[in-house]
Amino acid sequence: MRLLTFASKRLGRLILTILLISTIVFFVIRVIPGDPALVIAGVDASTADLAAIRAKLGTDQPLGTQYARWLLAVARFDFGASLATGQPVARLVLQRFPLTLTLALLAFVISILLAIPLGILSAVRRWSTWDYVGMVFSQVGMALPSFWLGIILLLLFAVKIRAFPLFGIGSFRHLVLPAVSLGFARAAVLLRLTRASMIEEMSREYVVSARAKGLTDRMVRYKHALKNAMLPIVTMAGIQLGYMLGGAVIVEQVFSLPGLGRLFLTAVYQRDFPLIQGGIVFIALVFSLINFAVDILYSVLNPKIRIG
Amino acid sequence: MAGLIETRSLVKRHFPGGLLRRARSGVLAVDRVSLSIERGGIFGLVGESGCGKTTLARAILHLDPPSAGEVFFDGMRLGGMRGRELRELRRRMQIVFQDPNSALDPKMRVGDSVGEGLRNYGVAKAPREERVLELLDLVGIPRAHASRHPHEFSGGQKQRIVIARALTVGPEFLALDEPVSNLDVSIQAQIINLLLDLKARFALTYLFISHDLHLVAYLSDRIGVMFRGRIVECAATAEIMGSPLHPYTRRLFSSVPGVAAEEASREDAPATEPGAAAGKGTTGVGCPYRSFCEVEEPRCALLEPDLADAGGGHMVACIRAGPGVV
Amino acid sequence: MAKAVDGLLDVRGLDVSFVAPGSARAHALRGVDLSVAAAEIVGLVGESGSGKTVTSTCIMGLLPAPPARIDAGEIEFKGRDLLGLSPEERRRTRGREIAMVFQEPSRYLNPSFRIGEQITEMLGLHLGMRREAALDRAAELAGLVGLRGGRGALRSYPHELSGGMKQRAMIAMAISCTPSLLIADEPTTALDVTLQLQILRLLLRLREVFRMAILFISHDLRLVRFVADRVSVIYAGIVVESAPKEALFLTPLHPYTRLLLMSIPSAQARGTRLRAIPGRVPDAQHVPEGCAFHPRCPLAEEVCRREIPASREHQPGHRAACHLVGKSWPD
Numbered sequence: 006m007r008l009l010t011f012a013s014k015r016l017g018r019l020i021l022t023i024l025l026i027s028t029i030v031f032f033v034i035r036v037i038p039g040d041p042a043l044v045i046a047g048v049d050a051s052t053a054d055l056a057a058i059r060a061k062l063g064t065d066q067p068l069g070t071q072y073a074r075w076l077l078a079v080a081r082f083d084f085g086a087s088l089a090t091g092q093p094v095a096r097l098v099l100q101r102f103p104l105t106l107t108l109a110l111l112a113f114v115i116s117i118l119l120a121i122p123l124g125i126l127s128a129v130r131r132w133s134t135w136d137y138v139g140m141v142f143s144q145v146g147m148a149l150p151s152f153w154l155g156i157i158l159l160l161l162f163a164v165k166i167r168a169f170p171l172f173g174i175g176s177f178r179h180l181v182l183p184a185v186s187l188g189f190a191r192a193a194v195l196l197r198l199t200r201a202s203m204i205e206e207m208s209r210e211y212v213v214s215a216r217a218k219g220l221t222d223r224m225v226r227y228k229h230a231l232k233n234a235m236l237p238i239v240t241m242a243g244i245q246l247g248y249m250l251g252g253a254v255i256v257e258q259v260f261s262l263p264g265l266g267r268l269f270l271t272a273v274y275q276r277d278f279p280l281i282q283g284g285i286v287f288i289a290l291v292f293s294l295i296n297f298a299v300d301i302l303y304s305v306l307n308p309k310i311r312i313g
Numbered sequence: 314m315a316g317l318i319e320t321r322s323l324v325k326r327h328f329p330g331g332l333l334r335r336a337r338s339g340v341l342a343v344d345r346v347s348l349s350i351e352r353g354g355i356f357g358l359v360g361e362s363g364c365g366k367t368t369l370a371r372a373i374l375h376l377d378p379p380s381a382g383e384v385f386f387d388g389m390r391l392g393g394m395r396g397r398e399l400r401e402l403r404r405r406m407q408i409v410f411q412d413p414n415s416a417l418d419p420k421m422r423v424g425d426s427v428g429e430g431l432r433n434y435g436v437a438k439a440p441r442e443e444r445v446l447e448l449l450d451l452v453g454i455p456r457a458h459a460s461r462h463p464h465e466f467s468g469g470q471k472q473r474i475v476i477a478r479a480l481t482v483g484p485e486f487l488a489l490d491e492p493v494s495n496l497d498v499s500i501q502a503q504i505i506n507l508l509l510d511l512k513a514r515f516a517l518t519y520l521f522i523s524h525d526l527h528l529v530a531y532l533s534d535r536i537g538v539m540f541r542g543r544i545v546e547c548a549a550t551a552e553i554m555g556s557p558l559h560p561y562t563r564r565l566f567s568s569v570p571g572v573a574a575e576e577a578s579r580e581d582a583p584a585t586e587p588g589a590a591a592g593k594g595t596t597g598v599g600c601p602y603r604s605f606c607e608v609e610e611p612r613c614a615l616l617e618p619d620l621a622d623a624g625g626g627h628m629v630a631c632i633r634a635g636p637g638v639v
Numbered sequence: 640m641a642k643a644v645d646g647l648l649d650v651r652g653l654d655v656s657f658v659a660p661g662s663a664r665a666h667a668l669r670g671v672d673l674s675v676a677a678a679e680i681v682g683l684v685g686e687s688g689s690g691k692t693v694t695s696t697c698i699m700g701l702l703p704a705p706p707a708r709i710d711a712g713e714i715e716f717k718g719r720d721l722l723g724l725s726p727e728e729r730r731r732t733r734g735r736e737i738a739m740v741f742q743e744p745s746r747y748l749n750p751s752f753r754i755g756e757q758i759t760e761m762l763g764l765h766l767g768m769r770r771e772a773a774l775d776r777a778a779e780l781a782g783l784v785g786l787r788g789g790r791g792a793l794r795s796y797p798h799e800l801s802g803g804m805k806q807r808a809m810i811a812m813a814i815s816c817t818p819s820l821l822i823a824d825e826p827t828t829a830l831d832v833t834l835q836l837q838i839l840r841l842l843l844r845l846r847e848v849f850r851m852a853i854l855f856i857s858h859d860l861r862l863v864r865f866v867a868d869r870v871s872v873i874y875a876g877i878v879v880e881s882a883p884k885e886a887l888f889l890t891p892l893h894p895y896t897r898l899l900l901m902s903i904p905s906a907q908a909r910g911t912r913l914r915a916i917p918g919r920v921p922d923a924q925h926v927p928e929g930c931a932f933h934p935r936c937p938l939a940e941e942v943c944r945r946e947i948p949a950s951r952e953h954q955p956g957h958r959a960a961c962h963l964v965g966k967s968w969p970d
Binding site (some may be wrong): 209210211213214216218219220221225228229232233253286306307309310 | 699701730731732733734735738739741743744746747749752756758760761764765798809812813858
Binding site for chain 2 (some may be wrong): 831902908
C-alpha cells in the first residue's frame with residue numbers, strides 16, 4: 006500500500022492507543038478499592054477535608070460524567086492543578102520538558118554515534134581487536150548501573166578535574182556528564198544489537214547473490230546488508246529514545262536536574278494524583294509518537310512492511 | 314459403487330488478514346469439490362502451489378472442518394460425528410506430510426513418536442511396543458534405532474518413520490501430501506516402492522498429492538487436476554494422459570518434458586501462479602480459467618462449468634469439452 | 640564431439656575439503672573434471688551431497704576460505720587459471736564474465752531494493768553506465784527475459800513479484816553484463832511445474848541470442864535432458880560420467896547413471912517396479928575407499944573396493960570413471 010495510506014493507518018492506531026491508555030488510567034485509579042481522597046489526606050482526616058478533596062478531584066460525580074470529563078481533559082491536555090503546588094499540570098510538564106528533551110536527544114546522539122559504527126565494525130571484522138573492544142564495551146556498559154557511572158563521572162570530571170559543573174542547569178556543559186552516563190548504558194545494548202543484526206544479515210542468501218554479481222565488499226556490506234540490518238536497530242533506538250523522553254529518573258537524581266523524571270517521581274511520593282495521571286498520559290503520548298515515527302521510518306527502509 | 318472416500322460440494326474458506334478482516338467473505342481455498350476415491354485405489358491429485366491440494370486433503374480428513382459440503386468415509390458422514398465416534402474414525406484415516414522434520418518431535422525418541430497414536434487410543438505398553446517394532450521392520454528401520462532421536466536419521470529414514478507412525482493405528486486410508494518432494498532422487502524410488510509394498514500388504518487406499526506429474530502418472534489409477542480450488546478434470550490415468558480434455562490439464566502436462574505425447578512448442582502461455590496478474594475477471598461470473606485459456610469463447614464469461622461426465626467416467630469442467638464433445 | 644580443449648571453462652582435478660576444528664575433514668570434491676565450451680549448455684547432475692553446489696560456488700570464487708580449503712586443481716577460464724587470480728581480479732570476473740542464478744529467488748534477492756536498482760548497480764559497476772542509460776538497458780533486459788511490465792516491473796520490490804517473475808528478474812541481473820558463462824544452480828526447483836519449461840526455454844533463448852554458455856545444475860535428469868547439450872554426472876565429489884546428452888540417456892556407462900535413470904518414475908514406467916538404489920549418498924566425511932559408489936553397486940568387485948577408478952574415454956566424448964564398463968548386468 007502507499008506510504009500515505011500506511012501512515013494514516015498508523016496514526017489511527019496512535020489515537021487508539023492514547024484512548025486506551027487514558028481509559029486504563031482512569032479506571033485503575035477509580036476502580037482500585039480505597040478512596041483516593043483517603044489516600045491523599047490520610048486515614049484520620051476530617052470528613053470536611055475529605056469532601057473538599059473529593060470535590061477537587063471530581064470523584065463525587067457519577068462515573069460516566071467523570072469519564073467524559075476525563076477524556077475531554079486528555080484531549081485538551083488539561084489535567085487540572087497539581088495538588089502539591091497548585092500549578093496546572095500541563096504547565097509543569099511543559100516547563101520541564103525542554104530540559105528532558107535536550108538531555109534525551111544528547112544521550113541519544115551519543116548512544117548512536119558510539120554503538121552503530123562500533124557495532125558494524127564488530128560484525129564486519131569479527132574476532133578482530135575492534136570486535137573485542139566492542140564486546141567488552143557492551144558487557145561493561147550493560148553491567149554498570151547508570152547511577153554508579155554518573156557518580157564516577159562526577160567524581161572524576163567535576164571534582165577531581167574541574168571540567169564540568171557539579172550540579173544544576175544553565176549551560177550546555179551541565180548536560181554533558183548526565184548525557185554521557187545515560188547514553189553509555191543505552192549504547193551498550195544498541196551495540197550488541199547492531200552487531201547481531203549485521204551478522205545475521207551478512208549470512209543471508211541475498212548477500213551471496215550480491216557477491217556473485219561482482220559487487221565490492223563495501224557495496225555488499227554497507228549498501229545491501231546494512232539497509233536490512235538497520236530495521237531492528239531503528240526499533241530499539243526508538244524505544245530507547247521514548248524511554249529517555251519520559252524522564253531518566255536516576256540520572257536526573259544523581260545530577261540534580263529538574264527534569265520530568267524527578268517531577269513524576271515526586272508526584273508519586275506525594276500522591277499528587279492529577280500530576281500522576283497527566284504524567285502517565287504524557288509518557289504514553291511521547292512513546293506513541295516515537296513508535297509512530299519508527300513505524301514510518303521502518304516502512305521506508307523495508308517496503309514489505311507497508312502491507313500490514 | 315460408492316468409494317471409500319466421497320466428497321460432495323466440499324467448500325473451505327480461508328480468511329487472511331486477522332481479526333479485523335474477518336467480515337469479508339474470504340478466499341475459496343476449496344471450491345465445491347466432489348470426488349470419489351475407490352477402495353484399494355490410488356487417487357492422484359495434481360495442481361500448482363496454492364491451488365488448494367493440501368487444504369482439500371485436510372478437509373477430507375476433517376483436520377480443518379469444511380465450511381460447507383460433506384465428506385463421507387465408508388458411507389458415514391463425517392460432519393455429523395462428534396467425540397468418540399470421530400476419534401474412532403480417525404484411526405481409519407491418516408495423513409503423511411511433506412516435511413518429516415516438522416512432523417517428528419525432535420525431543421522424542423522415534424520409537425515413542427511412532428507409538429504415540431496407539432498410546433492415545435489406550436493401547437497398553439507391551440503390545441504397543443511390539444507393534445512399533447513390527448512397523449519399523451516393515452519400513453526398513455533397524456529395531457535397535459527405535460531409541461534414537463530424529464536428528465540422527467537421514468531425510469529418507471525420517472520419512473519412513475513418519476509412514477510407520479501413520480500405519481501403527483491400522484488405517485485403511487492414507488493421504489500423502491508431497492511425501493517424497495523433499496527427498497533425493499534415488500531415495501524417492503525407495504520410498505515409492507515402500508509405499509506400494511505397504512499398500513499391497515495392508516490393502517490400503519491412497520490419496521497421493523504431488524506437483525511431480527511423472528510421479529503421479531506413475532502411481533495413480535485416477536487423477537484429479539486442481540485449479541484454484543476446483544477440480545477441473547478427473548479421470549482414469551490412461552484416459553487423462555492419452556486425451557486430456559481441459560485446457561489447463563493440457564497446459565500442465567505439456568509443461569513437463571516427457572509427459573505429454575506432444576512437446577508443446579508454442580509460445581509461453583501467461584502464468585497461472587496465484588501471484589501472477591489476475592487478468593480479466595477471475596472473481597464472480599464465468600469460468601475461472603478463462604483469462605489463461607487459449608480456447609476461450611464468449612460464453613465462457615457467462616457460464617461457470619461444472620464437472621460433467623464427458624464419457625466413460627472422464628469428468629471435465631469445461632463447456633467446450635462437455636458430454637459429446639471431443 | 641571432441642572434448643572442448645579450447646573451451647571456455649575447463650575445471651581439472653578440483654579438490655576441495657571443509658575443515659572445522661574438532662570434526663573430521665569433509666572431502667567435498669575429490670578431483671572434479673568439468674568443461675564447458677563457448678555457447679554450450681552443460682548439465683551437471685547430482686543428488687544432494689554430491690558436490691555440485693560446492694563446484695559451482697568454487698568456480699564463482701565464493702567459497703568461504705576457511706572452512707573451505709582448495710587442495711588441488713585448476714579452474715581455467717578463457718585461458719587464465721581463476722584460482723591464481725587475486726581476490727580483486729576474481730571479483731571483477733564475477734557478474735561480468737561468469738554470472739550465477741540461484742535456486743530460491745525470494746531468498747536471493749535483496750528485499751529492500753527495487754528490481755531496477757539491483758540490475759542497474761551492476762551496469763554501473765562493471766560497465767560504467769550512467770543512470771539513464773542503465774535504466775534503458777535494464778528495461779531492455781526485462782523485456783528479453785519476459786519480465787512483464789517494463790519500467791513498472793523495474794520499480795517493483797521483489798516481494799511484489801510472483802515466483803516466476805522473481806526468477807526472471809534474477810536472470811536479468813545475471814545476464815546484464817553479457818557474461819560468457821552463466822551458472823544456473825537449480826533455477827527451477829523452487830518454481831511450479833508450469834514455469835519450469837518457460838525458464839528452461841528462456842535459457843535456451845539466451846544461449847542463442849548471446850552465444851552464452853550455461854552450466855545447468857540440477858538433480859532432475861528429465862529437465863537436464865530437455866535443456867543440455869552435454870551432461871556430467873557427479874557422485875561423492877567426482878564426476879563419474881560425462882557424455883553428450885543422448886549418449887548418456889541411451890547408453891549410460893556408469894552403474895550409478897544407469898541406476899539413476901531406472902529409478903526415475905515416469906508415466907511410461909507405469910506398472911513396472913522402480914529400480915531403487917539401495918543405501919544412500921555417502922557423507923563427505925565418510926567417503927568409502929576405492930570407488931565411492933561400490934557399496935551400492937550391483938556390479939562391484941574387489942578392484943572397486945581398492946582403487947579409485949580413473950575417468951577414461953570409452954567412446955568419443957563419452958567418459959566414465961568405472962573399472963567395470965562393459966560388464967553385463969545381473970538382471
